[in-house]
Amino acid sequence: MEPISEPTLAPPSALELDPAGMQLRPGLGLSRQIHAQIKARILQGQLSHGARLPTTRALAQALDVSRNSVLRAYEQLESEGLIEARMGAGSFVSALKTLSASETPVPLLQAGPAKPLPAPDPTPVELPETPLWQALQHYQPTATTVGQGRAFRHGLPALDLFPHALWSRLQARFWRRQARPDPDAALSYGDPAGLPRLRELIAAYLSHSRGLPCRPEQVLVTAGSQQAIAIAALALLSPGDRVGMESPGYRAAAAALGLGGARVLPVPLDEQGLRVGALRALGPVRLVYTTPSHQYPTGVVMSLQRRLELLAWARANDAYVLEDDYDGEYRFSGVPLAPMASLEAGQAGRTLYVGSFSKLLFPGLRLGYLVAPAHWLPTLARLRSVLDRQAAIADQAVLADFMAEGHFLRHVRRMRRAARERRDAFIEAWTQDLTPLHPRFQLPAVPAGLQVFLPLASRAEEQRLSQRAQAVGVEVGCLQQIGGLPTHSPQAGLVLGFATVPTADIRQAVRALADVWRGLL
Structure with a gap:
């Protein structure tokens, strides 16, 4: 290795590489090892400001690796600001200011033997106890499940009946359209409220097949029912507001309802559904969450009389009903029950309606909807834009074709x-x-x-x-x-x-x- 000025990097042999373990991607793997070990010495202060590094050729020869591996390591160190290259002079350790936890400057150490990295602090850093933190304490996401058809996995439809070939053809057709020089191509940002054509089709489906008269201007496309519940809660609830929820109920909904600091209170059930008398006994409640068509998880169907009582309670108490139409399409005698929202008969909207395609198509699609008063949609769409901007346009477009061509109802x-x-x-x-x-x-x-x-x-x-x-x-x-x-x-x-x-x-x-x-x- 060519002579270099002091202080300098520890002898190249001190860089402990493992070329045998990098057989699949030796160049990238070796450069990462070189980068990591030089970076550790700089951050530990073993290489002080101004220390000159060996040339890339000399270090590559000493380590018996390609020069490109060393070049990549040096380039990464320079991009991170750890070293600086000086024309005609070489590469040098940059001036770094290392502070302790008390913000007291610590001088860089002189070059010396390599030291192991300090052990991590065993004391965990806790999240602050915000309303969000509190809402998530008792919620665990559903475990990822592999495969389909295992008995008796709940929360999934008949995935073996999904028309994969048809869906594939619709997807391929969508992408062929985008390949054309079309100024209306759907590869950019879209309306946060959802693809207008899809909103029209959802409104038509709800009006004609589910008995819920609504217009496209009332439909917000969401990433499934879970996001629809969260958006409704964030839009309607303030910290400290009280929310009634069926008990037992949908734990993920309880977590979503409490995101903004609302207090979720249990409302017991009987054979007719949520007990409105118990809801009244709670006192002031801003919102109540219910699954009237098929209560989750007990399966109770809310009677018509109980639905009317719940709507009357909402009007009398300036409160809102968040109706999750869980499994509403799967009724085995007669036609599916009309949503409770259809009973408002043109009165001021007190019911927000949540639906999803997860149980009809497949959960991985992550498309659902929230139906609300039309004059709320601009605000709800802005909220959706803040959360995740929009649903995937390709998925929305394919679903719209699937519905428009009659495949969905079949x-x-x-x-x-x-x-x-x-x-x-x-x-x-x-x-x-x-x-x-x-x-x-x-x-x-x-x-x-x-x-x-x-x-x-x-x-x-x-x-x-x-x-x-x-x-x-x-x-x-x-x-x-x-x-x-x-x-x-x-x-x-x-x-x-x-x-x-x-x-x-x-x-x-x-x-x-x-x-x-x-x-x-």
Whole structure:
């Protein structure tokens, strides 16, 4: 190595490289190692300001690596401001100011033997206890699940029936359109409220098929129902506001409702749905969240009389109802119930309506909608723009084509038939294999939805049954994990999804449960 002035880098042999471990990408891997070790010596003060580094050629020869590896390492160090190159003179350590936690300047150390990096501080840095932090304390995102059709995974539709080939053709057609020199190409930013054509089609679907008269100007396209709930909460609630929520209920909704510092209060249920009398007893409440068409997770359907009482309460108390039409399309007798929002009959909008395509198409699509009074939409769209700007235009355009060409309604009918068939197969197998084991294995009625709720006597029973089911590869949802905030309800039970399981596999899974649950209650 050519002579260099002091202070200088430690002998090249002190740079501990591992070329054997970089066989797949040796150049990039080696340059990262060189960069990291020189950077550590500079930050530790072992190379003081002005220390001259070896030339790239000399260091490459000493380490027996390519000069390009050293060049890349030096370029990265220079881009980070750790070294500076001087024309005709070489590369030198930059002037750095190192401060301690008390902001007292610490002089750089002289060059010397390499020292190990200091151990990390074992004391964790806690997030400040903001309203956001508090709202998320009792919420865990749904675990990522791989595959489809596993019994009895809840919250999923019949993914095996999704028309992949058709969706692929629509996507390919969209991208072919974008390849043309078209000034209206959809590759730039879009309307935060959603693609106008998609909003028109959603409004038409809700008006004609769901019995909810609305206009495109009332529809905000969201990233699924979860974002719609969060946007409604952020728009309507202030810190300290009180929110009523069904108990047991949807835990992710409880977290979203509390993002802005609102206090989420449990409202108990009965066989007709949310108890309006219990809601009145809470005193002032700004907003109430409900899933009237098919309550999650119990499956209770709110009666017409209870719906009218809830709307009357909202008008009398200057409050709002956030209606999540969870599984509303999956009704197995007659036509799906009209949303509660349709009962307002032109009165001042007190009901915001939330819907999603996750249970009709596939959850990974992440498209849903919020229906609100038209004069609210500009503000709601600005809020959506602040959060994540807009939904993916390609997905919106493909969904719009899927709906406009009639594929969506045909798919909904097919999904409804499949869900009914799988529900019937599930109930038949359960009645034969599990109901005889214990009276508490008697299933409630399942008039709608994609899952069934099995009430249990205690959380201990819930845990025992869940653990045994998991041991034989069957998924069941524990109410303790999915049913609202832990402080909301002492109830226990299991949620079993039947819609994602092919009919042929349902009997086998039920028998497996019967074998491991025998004698546990």
